[in-house]
Amino acid sequence: MKLSFMLQKNCIITNIKGGCRGREDILREMVDALFENTELKEENIGKGELVLSLLEREKQQPTSLGDGFAFPHARFPELKSFYMLLGICREGVEFNSLDDKATNFFIMTIVSSANPEILLKSRAAMMRFMMPLPVRKAILKAKSKDEIWEMIDKSNIRVDYEILAKEIMRPQIGFLRLDMGLKEAARTLHKYHIDTLPLLDGNNNFIRDITCHDIFVYGLPDLFANIRKAPSMKDISEMDAFFKVNQAITLKDLRIDRPAPVIDSEAPLMEVIYQMTLNARNILYVVKNKKILGVIDRYNIIDKVLMG
Structure with missing residues (x-):
C-alpha cells in the first residue's frame, strides 16, 4: 500500500x-x-x-x-x-x-x-x-x-515494507573522545545519566563503546577484587586517589576485548531483536560507513514495537 x-x-x-x-x-x-x-x-x-x-x-x-x-x-x-x-x-x-x-x-x-x-x-x-x-x-x-x-x-x-534498524533508532546524545581523560569521561557519562557512550576518533568514526565499568576497573583491579570480597566496604579513597594521580591516562589507553555492539542501519527489525537476545545486548549502535546514525536500546524495542 x-x-x-x-x-x-x-x-x-x-x-x-x-x-x-x-x-x-x-x-x-x-x-x-x-x-x-x-x-x-x-x-x-x-x-x-x-x-x-x-x-x-x-x-x-x-x-x-x-x-x-x-x-x-x-x-x-x-x-x-x-x-x-x-x-x-x-x-x-x-x-x-x-x-x-x-x-x-x-x-x-x-x-x-x-x-x-x-x-x-x-x-x-x-x-x-x-x-x-x-x-x-x-x-x-x-x-x-x-x-x-x-x-x-x-x-x-x-x-x-520491512522495518529497518534506522527506522526505529533514536538520536545518540553524547560522545566520548580518544583523548579524554578517565575522569572527564566519567563526568560525561554522569552528565547524561547513562552507563555507556560511544567512543569516537578524530574523524568522528565509531571505535567502540565505553562503559562506567571500563573506566572504574582500569588500573583498580585490586580495589574491585576487595569489593567482591567485602561488598560492605565504605572507603573509596583509593578510587578518588587514582583519578587525582593518573590524570594523564586517556581512553586510548584502555584495552577492551569485547566486540563493539553495532548493527548496520539496513538491518531488519528481527535482526535487531536477534542480536539483542542472542548476544545479551542492552544497546546497539546503528552505524554506517563507521559513522553513528543513532542508537537502539531494549527500551526502544519495547516502546516502539510492543507499546506503540
Missing part, C-alpha cells in the same frame, strides 16, 4: 502555529484537524479523550525524537480505521525533544490496539520519505498541502 493512500491530502496541515505553546495546545490543534477532515468523528472516541491519551503517551516517553520530528500517537481497542496526520510548523516549536531542538514535523497516528504493527510501519514509511534533508527543506518551502502530497505520491514509498 502506498504511503500517499494512507495519508489523505486534507490531513496535511501546513500551518501549525509556533511560538511559546504547550504540548497540549499543539496536540489539540492536530486533533481538531483530524476530527474535521476524517471519519474519526464517527468513531466512539471524543476529542478530549484522544488528547488525554496523547498527553499520557508524552508523559510516559516524549515522542519528539530529535532532528525536528515528533510522532504523537494513540491506540484504542474499539477503533475501526487508521488515521494519520502530517503537521508542519515552519518556524519550529518546543516539544520536549530528546536533542533539545525545535520540532518542525509532527506525524500523528491513531490506530487500533488490534493492529499495532501498522503504527510502526506507517511511521517507518514516513521516515523513509522525509529523512533526506532536501525533502525536508522542500516540505518547509512548499506553498500548499497539494504540493506536499504530490511529493509523497511521486516517491512511491510503500507502508508494507
